[in-house]
Amino acid sequence: MQDLLALDGVDLASVAAREGTPLHLYSATAIRQRIDGLQSALQGVDATICYAVKANGNHAILQLMAKSGVGADIVSAGELRRALRAGIAPSKIVFSGVGKREDEIAQALEAGIARFNVESRAELDLLQRLAHARGVVAHAAVRINPDVDAGTHAKISTGKSENKFGVAVAEARQWFTAQAQWPAVRLDGLHMHIGSQILELEPIRRALQRLARFWRELALAGHAIASIDVGGGLGVRYRQGERAIDAADYVAAIRDALAGFDGRIVLEPGRYLVAEAGLLLARVLHAKQGSERTFLVVDAAMNDLLRPSLYDAWHDIVRVGDDNGRTTTTYDVVGPVCETGDTFAVARGLPRCEAGDLLAILATGAYGASMASTYNSRPLAAEVLVEHGRYAVVRRRQTLDEMLAGEQAATHWETA
Numbered sequence: 461m462q463d464l465l466a467l468d469g470v471d472l473a474s475v476a477a478r479e480g481t482p483l484h485l486y487s488a489t490a491i492r493q494r495i496d497g498l499q500s501a502l503q504g505v506d507a508t509i510c511y512a513v514k515a516n517g518n519h520a521i522l523q524l525m526a527k528s529g530v531g532a533d534i535v536s537a538g539e540l541r542r543a544l545r546a547g548i549a550p551s552k553i554v555f556s557g558v559g560k561r562e563d564e565i566a567q568a569l570e571a572g573i574a575r576f577n578v579e580s581r582a583e584l585d586l587l588q589r590l591a592h593a594r595g596v597v598a599h600a601a602v603r604i605n606p607d608v609d610a611g612t613h614a615k616i617s618t619g620k621s622e623n624k625f626g627v628a629v630a631e632a633r634q635w636f637t638a639q640a641q642w643p644a645v646r647l648d649g650l651h652m653h654i655g656s657q658i659l660e661l662e663p664i665r666r667a668l669q670r671l672a673r674f675w676r677e678l679a680l681a682g683h684a685i686a687s688i689d690v691g692g693g694l695g696v697r698y699r700q701g702e703r704a705i706d707a708a709d710y711v712a713a714i715r716d717a718l719a720g721f722d723g724r725i726v727l728e729p730g731r732y733l734v735a736e737a738g739l740l741l742a743r744v745l746h747a748k749q750g751s752e753r754t755f756l757v758v759d760a761a762m763n764d765l766l767r768p769s770l771y772d773a774w775h776d777i778v779r780v781g782d783d784n785g786r787t788t789t790t791y792d793v794v795g796p797v798c799e800t801g802d803t804f805a806v807a808r809g810l811p812r813c814e815a816g817d818l819l820a821i822l823a824t825g826a827y828g829a830s831m832a833s834t835y836n837s838r839p840l841a842a843e844v845l846v847e848h849g850r851y852a853v854v855r856r857r858q859t860l861d862e863m864l865a866g867e868q869a870a871t872h873w874e875t876a
């Protein structure tokens with residue numbers, strides 16, 4: 461791998477020295493390139509990109525999305541707040557999720573978001589009740605579970621009939637037939653999302669075809685469909701040499717499957733827009749020679765980046781600096797958290813490292829900071845946005861006091 465010294469013109473050693481580690485960095489330029497690429501592939505299509513906020517909900521990143529005309533796919537009141545605060549127009553916000561709470565739906569109705577992606581009859585009833593109470597009509601799409609295997613990790617596959625997500629076409633059909641039961645809901649959309657980190661176009665094609673077949677059937681039956689939301693899921697390269705789906709091919713598959721559809725197409729990419737724009741800097745605390753393996757103990761841990769622990773996910777790791785003359789050594793790269801699963805890489809070849817060296821864990825812009833916790837009472841890491849040789853702290857490192865705020869002694873007892 462090439463020597464890694466900088467991201468978007470910002471010297472990694474110097475930003476680490478100034479801001480400390482672990483440190484999440486995101487390249488604004490790289491994110492914009494992804495947005496531009498997808499937007500140009502969508503030229504001529506009536507499409508809205510609703511960025512899946514869960515991938516990385518940092519305020520500065522959402523502002524960048526807003527400025528590029530990108531909307532938001534939200535799954536909670538927290539994400540709604542983030543999207544609105546960053547200036548994303550309610551007319552570009554869609555609300556997904558299998559367990560929306562009453563107060564969350566109410567807040568989204570108040571905000572006047574574009575559409576609810578409904579996943580159960582109970583949710584449809586709830587939406588009817590809450591919209592009716594406010595005297596508004598909520599736009600809704602049915603999330604279809606197309607029963608397609610996305611060929612991705614079991615924990616992030618969502619489009620199989622055994623998954624909790626969406627409803628079968630047969631059930632959706634009944635909803636459309638019985639639409640009059642929900643007069644405060646305009647059921648005029650279809651939605652799907654079959655999984656994440658999808659690297660093959662074939663399952664996407666198959667799912668799109670099923671969705672398209674249902675749309676045609678509904679159209680023939682006289683149900684006007686104004687919006688088809690194809691979800692997210694576009695995979696990225698986590699490993700050098702890995703192949704990902706080209707945005708143009710992805711859009712071509714959507715155009716093909718939905719040929720003749722004259723409503724709006726919604727896309728909900730998360731990872732694709734931000735993953736490869738980010739990296740996590742970690743400092744080597746020490747190299748530890750175990751009886752069977754050599755460990756590189758770094759100051760980032762599973763609380764900063766959970767993906768390797770949770771999904772056995774691979775992230776390329778590089779030593780920051782000039783590797784000239786350093787022999788390749790095989791390391792297990794581990795964090796300080798008291799779990800064996802706190803491992804970023806097993807038996808990974810890296811240039812020989814010593815205490816104080818800086819490592820960059822790559823492609824951590826999506827589902828990195830957004831899945832972070834304070835496990836082992838480790839404060840949340842700082843995040844910086846970089847652009848053309850400059851950087852801005854977009855989340856300051858959490859202090860111990862901030863981490864502890866909210867906890868208190870059991871002095872005030874109540875009865876319930």
Ligand code: LLP
Binds near residue numbers: 512653656728729
């Ligand atoms: N739309 C819906 C309804 C979703 O559930 C998701 C992701 C997305 C869009 C965005 O998917 P993307 O384009 O990012 O693949 N924590 C896991 C990923 C979980 C994805 C959950 N849903 C990971 O780190 O791999």
